[in-house]
Amino acid sequence: MGSYNKCLQLALAAVLAMAQGIAQAGGYVDVLDLPARASALAASSPLSGVARAGERLVAVGQRGHIVYSDDSGQHWNQASVPVSADLNALSFPSARQGWAVGNDGVVLHSQDAGASWHKQLDGRQIGALLVAHYGALASAEPGNEQWPLLVAEGQRLEAQGADKPLLDVWFANERLGYVVGVFNLILRTEDGGQSWTPFQDRTDNPQGFHLNAIASTGDGLYIAGEQGLLRKWSEAEQRFVALPTPYQGSFFGVLGKPGEVLAYGLRGNVLRSTDQGRSWTPLQTGLHASISAGVVDAGGAYRLFTQGGQMLLGQGAGAGLRRAAQPAPVSGAVQAADGRLIVVGSRGVQALPDKTPTP
Known part of the structure; x- marks a missing residue:
C-alpha cells in the first residue's frame, strides 16, 4: 500500500509540474x-x-x-x-x-x-x-x-x-x-x-454589509442584504434609506407588485409589506432551507425557490404560502413567452410544467 501511495504521489506531482509548465509557457491570463x-x-x-x-x-x-x-x-x-x-x-x-x-x-x-x-x-x-x-x-x-x-x-x-x-x-x-x-x-x-x-x-449601510439584490416592485426600488438589511430608494432624500424589519438574518431577494412586496432569505424566511416597506409581517413557509430566487408569474402568483429544491406558491394577496416539489436547487427564475416557468441553478436550465404543481 505504501508503494502504491508513493507512486500515486509521484504521478500527481508529475501532473502538477506539467500543468505548471504549460501555464508558464502560455503565460497567465486574467479571467x-x-x-x-x-x-x-x-x-x-x-x-x-x-x-x-x-x-x-x-x-x-x-x-x-x-x-x-x-x-x-x-x-x-x-x-x-x-x-x-x-x-x-x-x-x-x-x-x-x-x-x-x-x-x-x-x-x-x-x-x-x-x-x-x-x-x-x-x-x-x-x-x-x-x-x-x-x-x-x-x-x-x-x-x-x-x-x-x-x-x-x-x-x-x-x-x-x-x-x-x-x-x-x-x-x-x-x-x-x-x-x-x-x-x-x-x-x-x-x-x-x-x-x-x-x-x-x-446608502444607509454604515456597517458595510453585503448588498445581495436590488429590485423594483412597481412602486418602489429596494435593496436586500445581509444581517436584516433592507433599503428603499427615497426620491425626496435622493438616497437608499433604512427599513426596519423583524428579522436580522440575510435577505437574498425582493419581489412584488404595486401595493405589496416580499423579502426572502435565510432559513425559509419571507417578510411581507403592504405599506411600501414601513412595516413587515413574517409569512409561514414551513421551510428551513434558504430561499434563493423568486418570480411573480403572469397570473400574479408568487413563486419562491429554495436552495434545497423546493418551490413555494403564494396565491391571492400573498398572505399565505404553500409548498410544492422542485427537483433541484434554483438560483434564478423567469416566465417564458409561452407561459412556462424557466429556472436555472446548479444543473443549468430547467423548464417546469405549464400547470401549477400541487403541494
Whole structure:
C-alpha cells in the first residue's frame, strides 16, 4: 500500500509540474481578459440568473457562460463573452439592451438581446472610481469627515485588486441603472454604463454589509442584504434609506407588485409589506432551507425557490404560502413567452410544467 501511495504521489506531482509548465509557457491570463470558452454543455452547466429580453430568454453563469433561447427554453445558444469571470445576475430593461454583473467587479453590456457582450467596467477600475469621486468631494467640502473615509475605502479596493464580486444589477431603462455587491459596493449610471458614480454615501449601510439584490416592485426600488438589511430608494432624500424589519438574518431577494412586496432569505424566511416597506409581517413557509430566487408569474402568483429544491406558491394577496416539489436547487427564475416557468441553478436550465404543481 505504501508503494502504491508513493507512486500515486509521484504521478500527481508529475501532473502538477506539467500543468505548471504549460501555464508558464502560455503565460497567465486574467479571467477579466480571457474570453469565455465555447462549450456544448454551457446550458447544462451551473447558472446563476435568467431574464427576459423581449421574448428571448438569457441566462448567465460560471466561467463567463451566457446562453440564450428564442423558443422559450427548448434550445439554447451560447453568447460571445469577453471574460471568463463567474457571472451572477443580469437585467434587460428593453428587448435589446441588457447588462450582466459578476465576480471581479465585472459589468457587461449587450446591445443585441444577449447574443454578444462587451465589458464596460471591472474591479481593476472601481477603486480608482471611488478615489476620484470622493476625493473631489473631500476637496470641495474639507470639513466633511465622511469623504476621507470613502477615499480610504477606494484606496483599499485599489490595493486589493479586482476581487470584489458584484451580486446584482437593475436598470430602470436603457440609461439609468445600478449595480450592487459585497461590502456596500454600489454604483449608479445615468448614461447606460458609459460612466459610473459611487453611491456608498447615498446608502444607509454604515456597517458595510453585503448588498445581495436590488429590485423594483412597481412602486418602489429596494435593496436586500445581509444581517436584516433592507433599503428603499427615497426620491425626496435622493438616497437608499433604512427599513426596519423583524428579522436580522440575510435577505437574498425582493419581489412584488404595486401595493405589496416580499423579502426572502435565510432559513425559509419571507417578510411581507403592504405599506411600501414601513412595516413587515413574517409569512409561514414551513421551510428551513434558504430561499434563493423568486418570480411573480403572469397570473400574479408568487413563486419562491429554495436552495434545497423546493418551490413555494403564494396565491391571492400573498398572505399565505404553500409548498410544492422542485427537483433541484434554483438560483434564478423567469416566465417564458409561452407561459412556462424557466429556472436555472446548479444543473443549468430547467423548464417546469405549464400547470401549477400541487403541494
